[in-house]
Ligand SMILES: NC(=O)c1ccc[n+]([C@@H]2O[C@H](COP(=O)([O-])OP(=O)(O)OC[C@H]3O[C@@H](n4cnc5c(N)ncnc54)[C@H](O)[C@@H]3O)[C@@H](O)[C@H]2O)c1
C-alpha cells in the first residue's frame with residue numbers, strides 16, 4: 001500500500017484515484033474547485049465527469065493543498081496543461097524531496113513550448129519527475145476496462161516504482177526512458193484527433209481517417225526525432241496507441257470537438273459543448289510554432305492551426321492537404337530497406 005496525492009479532480013485525476021484506491025492505495029485528491037471536492041466527499045461520485053461510478057471509501061478529497069501533499073510518496077499531477085505551471089508553483093510550497101511527481105496531463109506550455117514534465121522540473125528541480133501516458137480514457141479506466149500505459153522517467157528505479165504503484169489486473173504499465181517521446185506523442189495526438197473529428201464531421205469516411213492517422217504519426221515521428229525522441233516511442237502506446245484511441249473513440253473530447261467543428265460550429269461553440277478540456281486546441285498552436293522552430297514539415301498540424309485560428313474552411317484544408325506537392329511516403333532513405341537506396345537515386 002502506498003500513500004498518493006492526486007492534484008486535479010477532473011475526469012482523469014478522479015479515474016486514476018479510483019484505479020489506485022481499488023488497488024488498495026490510500027488516495028488524497030485535491031481540487032481548486034470547492035464544489036467538486038464537496039461532490040466527491042459527500043456524494044461519493046463525480047456526477048459531472050464520471051456519472052454512475054462510485055468513489056471508493058479510501059479516497060479523501062480536499063481543497064487544502066498542504067493537507068493533500070502531506071505524508072505521501074507519489075504526487076500525480078492531473079490538471080489540464082494550461083494550469084500546470086501555476087499549480088506546480090503552489091505544489092512547490094509543500095513538496096518533499098522524496099516525493100515522486102507523476103505528470104499525467106497531455107499538452108505543451110504555449111508560452112515557452114516546453115513539455116509539461118519540463119515545466120514541472122523547472123518549478124521543482126530537486127524532485128524526480130515521471131510521466132504516465134497511453135491510450136486511456138478516464139471513462140473506461142474508472143470502469144475497470146483493461147488498459148495499457150507507459151511510464152517514462154530518467155531513472156529506471158523511479159519508472160519501476162511508478163509501474164509497481166499503478167499496475168493492476170486492469171491497468172498494465174510498461175516502462176521507458178524516453179520521456180520526451182512519450183510527452184510529444186501524448187500531446188500531439190490530440191491535434192490529429194481534432195483533424196479526425198473534423199473529417200467525421202464532414203462525413204468523410206474511414207479512408208480519410210486512416211490517412212490522417214497514418215500521416216499524422218509520420219508528422220509526430222519526424223518532429224520527435226528532430227527533438228531527440230526515439231522513433232520507436234511513436235510506434236508504441238503513447239504514439240500510435242493513443243492516436244488510435246483518441247481518433248476513434250466517442251469518449252475523446254478532442255475528436256468530439258473536431259466533429260462539431262466539421263459540422264459547422266465555431267471553435268468556441270465546440271469547446272463549450274464538449275465542456276471538458278480539449279487539449280488539442282492549445283497544443284495545435286504550440287505544435288505549429290515548434291514545427292517552424294525545428295523546420296519540420298507538419299502539413300496536418302499546419303492545416304488544423306489554420307482551421308482553428310485563421311478561420312480556414314475545413315473542406316478547403318482537406319483539399320490543400322490532398323493537393324500539396326507530390327512526395328515520397330518516407331522523407332529519408334530507409335537504411336533497413338536496401339531496395340530503396342537505388343530507387344531514390346533515380
Ligand atoms: N480524461 C481523460 O480520459 C484523460 C486521459 C489521459 C490524460 N488526460 C489528460 O489529463 C489532463 C486533465 O484532463 P481531464 O480530462 O481530467 O480534464 P477535465 O476537464 O475533466 O477536468 C479539469 C479539472 O481541472 C481542475 N481545474 C480547473 N480549474 C483549475 C485551475 N484554475 N487550477 C488547477 N486545476 C483546475 C478541476 O479539478 C477540473 O475538474 C489533460 O491534460 C488531459 O489531456 C485526460
Ligand SMILES: O=P(O)(O)OC[C@H](O)CO
Nearest residue numbers: 134135136251252253254
Ligand atoms: O478525450 P481526449 O481526446 O482528451 O483524450 C484523452 C486521452 O488522452 C486518451 O488517451
